[in-house]
Amino acid sequence: MSEHVMQLGYVRTRDAARLWPDYKLNGGGLAEFVVAKANLTVPRPPEVSAAEGAGLSAAGLMAHQALTDSAGIKLDGSGKPTNILITGASDGVGHYAVQLAKLGNTHITATCAPEHIDFVKTLGADEVVDETTPDGQALESPSGKKYDIVIHCAAPTSWSTFEPNLASNAKIFDVNPTPSAIKTYALKKLTFNKKQLIPVLLSGKAENLDFLVKLVKEGKLKTVIDSKYSMSKPEDAWAKNADNKVIGKIIVEP
Template identity: 65%
Template sequence: MASKLMHALQYSGYGGGADSLKHVEVAVPDPKADEVLVKIEAATLNPIDWKIQAGALRPFLPRKFPTIPGTDVAGEVVQAGSAVKRFKTGDKVVAILSHANGGGLAEYAVAKENLTVTRPPEVSAPDGAALPVAALTAHQALTQAANIKLDGSGERKNILITAASGGVGHYAVQLAKMGNTHVTATCGARNLDFVKGLGADEVLDYKTPEGASLNSPSGKKYDYVIHGASGIPWSTFEPNLSATGKVIDLTPTPSAMMTFALKKLTFSKKQLVPLLLIPKTENFDYVVNLVKEGKLKTVIDSKHPLKKAEEAWSRIMSGHATGKIIIEP
């Protein structure tokens, strides 16, 4: 299909925010042997998308300019590579694209077979597209970094989730409550009832003295912190942690990496653990199936047409989205 053109959004250098996004007509990509070509029905943005544009991972990402950003898509397979076994033309899927190549803000994208899963009829395209980075990050943080068993078994743990009304946070609260946990969460004042409705046991307004100090209203010390906010120093976390408490940092900064190294070197039982998402097909299938069964819900902040995707970009940069921002053709 390479001779056919498609509408896409791209940028040609670092910086510039939404103003640097350009609407272009480019060739529909051809799938390699292990890839499927997906006609996109919905895509979603994550904070990492605008951070890459801002140069947070330069010179490694993006791999080349111009680049079409976006990694989380749902749609229909229109062509399968020669080595693809699990999918055929017409299959409805959810896929996570690589940050190196992106491609989500377009009418079509190519996805690796091993990073693509079937989307059942019960899961809408927007609900499916919202899942990859956000839900998989929450799942990995809870089940692998924090060793929470989502079947409710295991000893009870006290969990703190920061930025609980955001993309990762709103999934993390729901998933954590499937386990044997007491969940304290932080968010802005306007989202207190929303986060409580997701299942959090205690909710703190992060702008109040109690919220800023992260003190649990019931006096609990946290065994694990799923940390998706920014600007909170280790010194704020440390007195709130249990003797072996760990802060699982979803967006580690250079100073956080220094704290991680220092705690390792001094054999501290309280640890800061940087998390790097490693998508796995079985985890991907698991979260999609939870949505199918009505056990995990996607909260959509706003929807934007591809032709006005700059609005979605500005919204994700604001840091005030409740749930996920969706882009549709």
């Protein structure tokens, strides 16, 4: 039997040594085989395990798109200094976002659960806030910085919570937009508000996935695997995903 590795909700074949972008509009599922267009696949080098690569194709690409295509952060460090807030920084998208943002000319404030603070610091965050404290719930920077960019990976948060902490032209990029967030986006656009909340809908691109794979190969990015589960009992993986204590990614494999 050929061996496969699957991200929770998205399958990746190991024997083919290929990875491909996958995103919400295409759906997902738990299966041993899928069909992908050749021009959407990228090679997985032997230095990158199948499990490491599996996490990149949705969460990694979302973090990359939010930071680069949406926020305009240059990951070679050549951009102007930028203060960034990353919420839910220990989660799937969040843990990639912190690592990628660190490659740019950024100061990173991150929020997460108290038990994950040390972990998020190891990813490169400059300051980490306990999301359960009053300061954390208010999204306040310990150093008093105003945020130019917010990569919002955590639970839905009201505009009134974000607004006092934003610089004059700040943009919030919401990777899990709700109807309320989309309504806020439309309202800010209609009123020409310089501070905006912008939904991010993933558009998977093979060249971006290839970029991420190369970063992993070079040791500049890592997929942190919280846990692995057998494909024979996927309900255990879903239960783990639902407990809101996950660090990084969950992998389902044979």
